[in-house]
Amino acid sequence: MMGDLKLTAQQTWRSVKAGEYRVLLAALILAVACATLLGVVGERIQGALTQETARISGGDLVISGRKPASSELKQRFTQAELSWSEKVQLTSMASFADEFLLVSLHAVDEYYPLLGEVRLQGLDKQVWSQAKPPALDEIWMEPGLALRLGVTIGDELNVGGVNFKLTALLLETPDQTGGFSSFSPKALVSLASLEGSPLLGPLSRASWRLGVTGDASQLKQLALTLPEELEGHQRLRDFEESQPGIAKAMNEGQRYLAMAGLVAVLLAALAVALATQRQTKRQAKEVALLRCLGQTRARVRKLMLLQLFWLGLAAGLIGGVLGYLGHWGLIELLSPVLPLALPAASLKPMLAAFLLALWLLLGFSLAPLLSLGQVSPLAVLQARPWKLTTSAWLAYGLAAIATLGLGWWLSGDWLLTLWTLLGLGSIGLLVAGIGWLILRLVRNKLERFPWYWRQGLRRLGRNSTETLLQLSTFTLAFTAVLLVARGGDQLMNDWQNQLPDERPNQFAIDIQPYEKQAFEAVLDEQGLDHSQLYPLLRARLTQINEQQATDYVPAEAKSDNALSRELNLTWSAELPEGNKLESGVWWSDLPPAENALLPVSVESSVAKRLGLKLGDQLTFNLAGSPLQTRIVSLREVRWESFNPNFYVIFPPKVLEDKAHTFLASFVLPKDEASFMRNLTQQFPSVAFLDVRALLAQAEGILRQLSLGVQYLLGFVLLAGLLVTWALMMASLDARKREQVLLKVLGASRRSLAKRQALEFMLLGGLAGVLAAVLGELLYSLVAGKLLNLPWSPAPLFWLLPPAFGALLLAGFAHLALRESLETPPHQLLKELS
């Protein structure tokens, strides 16, 4: 065995040196490099995103409840060597001199912040970050709040009956939960400061959160078992609920990264399959010679398998190292926007890459390799090439298993894998059918074309199986690249639209009805972009279909925020921007008979959580009076728009006599700090919520994903080019032979070059046209079903592929066959003999 290992290692090395395995090795290395890069980057970015998510949420696991978590639970976390921190959030009145304002008070324990740091500003505008909570009886508050209350650093103020000293302005907290839903400016104090205060008394409407972080496997285990151990008022919160906009973008991005990576590796795998076929044909001669030299079938197979093993090992190692190095490129690219140090990469993806190389080689080469056993030693005595017959079932079966396994391994998503493979497979078949039709149509009209065209078309028609295979493969590769490019483009556009340059970064809350016109006028005079002024009422959802709301909803929703605190309601005649009707009808289309109960429109994700459907009756407690309503529509809300959004919308007029304020969002340019000061002075009762820090966080994550998309697209393109090259090489020997013959018969280099260019331009152009059409069709399916992206026309993606395909194939053909065009025929014949 050791002897054979050494012998095959030598043989493989000699063949590699001679350029024999060039295409196969390149394809394998690319597949492995892509998979390694995906694996390492995926692991590290996922780790970073999880950290970031955890930071924003206040922990890897967050338990929310109406009361503090039990000491037993905390002790359990401590024993499991997990870190935890608890905080309480409540709304209270802050007063200073004659000013009174509602604040969102966050009281934190001594372990705060669990992850990340708090950014503060001192007296002399000095900014610093620290990972420590405020000291006893100290308070930090957002600058807008301090401005409205008229307090400056060093002043003493009262919040909920407790006196605090303002020691710093709160610029940013790592945990940003509730940024939009609370609509109240934030202040941070230590939990110990509130001890004994009625704020935390039995009647308190405080919301408690216990964030936990630590070893990932421990946390994973906890996430499975914890829900059963929680008390009735407690539940585990997920990121999607607290940050729906960012969560959606992250989900889309990760699915896209998975798809792009999958396509890149699948394309590289296709190149491996093509290169293997060519390799097998070329190896038939070697096998026949080995058999002549007295080697048994079994030994020949063993030697061939061992050669594959060495190839796999080499590709696994080189690809693994390249992928690993490549991942540093991506990390370097992302470093300016990565808020945290990335977790270290493990060697697991490298090991996986090695296995992947062997998996690919075996999946695509085993059947052709076994067929090599059929080669009779007689083949060396016979001038004709030995025709290998491989069991189609075995070959396709193994390839299908290899591809499916590969897809699942990479994406971990059967649905995604099946959709991608089915899409690509159907395209292959469809294209072959269309190509066959075109060849038939052209065949009888050849005489109408000039000589070069006739020759080119004849060449394509004569080897129709080869032509159709090439056309399908080229189209498939182009389509896959287009699909990824199109998806990436759409995804980035979509994100860009979510975060336009001029996006609202300030919320104005508590605008009194009498101030509405004046406020709007000031914004307009200043020329600031702003949303409409939405009326805002607060009400608690008490009953659903005449049952207590907490009894009606599913067990996991019993402590949902939508039930545990007052909801922000509004009314609007039109469906607000960024909202889409998912089911039901808007007021204008509502039949008069259905107006018996007050109609309301409910946001679809909260409806799903609470188990609500069209026609359900909701009873709200609005300033002590019950308000009976019926759901007439469910709305999908684009939370990522950063515009004011509401869970429940009423029709106009019905609530106008109830006490309400107005809410608006507007874009404050960077250098407009003085305008804010004036606005605060002009409208002292209006609260301003600065969401720039939150937006920057969201933007950072989206930018990370966008860069990842572009980087991966580069790999997909490379894989597409490799497939094209592999296919070109697969037909190289036959084409060279044909060129020799034509040269011998007197064809000039120029005419051969023209004929060759034309043939490949036709093939590439047709593949490009078909790829543009089919890619668009497939994209419209994939975009909606898998990536949740809207479809919009993209003419560039329709026009570029035919031109690109024609030029690319003609260029590749020129490169591949240039040498043979220049070489004298007799020398070429000798090489090919």
Place this chain on the structure above:
Amino acid sequence: MTSNPLATNVSESSTETASLLQAKNLGYSVAQDESPLVIIRNLNLNIHSGEQLAILGPSGAGKSTLLALLAGLDTPTEGELLWRGKPFSTLDEDARAAIRAQEVGFIFQSFQLLPELSALENVMLPLELKGDPKAKQQASEWLAKVGLSQRAKHRPSQLSGGEQQRVAIARAFVAQPQVLFADEPTGNLDEENGHKVADLLFELKANTAQAMTLILVTHDRQLAQRCQRILQLEAGQLVAETST
């Protein structure tokens, strides 16, 4: 020079005890649409150790098929073949391959060098397959014997036809086979190169220590006449045997 005009059983009288290869009523046919195509029919033959035998005949006479049958590259459809007195054609492929590995060398009309290997590596191949640790040294020596030391690192495509065949001869001799089968060894070469290669082949054969048997298939009468015995094959049948 004696000539026997009898078409068949020309070697029946030879002693069977000293024979290396013996064919008894050998026949080979391939299935066709209606009736089978007979390539070799009812052929009897004795080949002795150390002998130089030429099988001469026009194209399509079945020379290469006969060589393939004698070398165990294919199995006869009729008759029997004995190797050192033991049944050969009834052995399974692996057993025949094992005999080839130990005792047989080949020279082909189209050289059959592996294009990705250098001249030296091509010559090393049979020894490497046997796990011979001195493969490189021996291959270098044989390459020197065929006058190609300077071309050791060149690939087949960088060599002329004559040079390629010299590499193939070195590859055939390096494993010191008992029997050397040569299928039209000069068939792809011009006259001058053909003579040179033939000279080399017989010179090396003469200088080998052990009694190597040479079985040469050719349509070149001049080349055939350099062998001790010539068998004339026509339409799959031996039509004459000549001793030189």
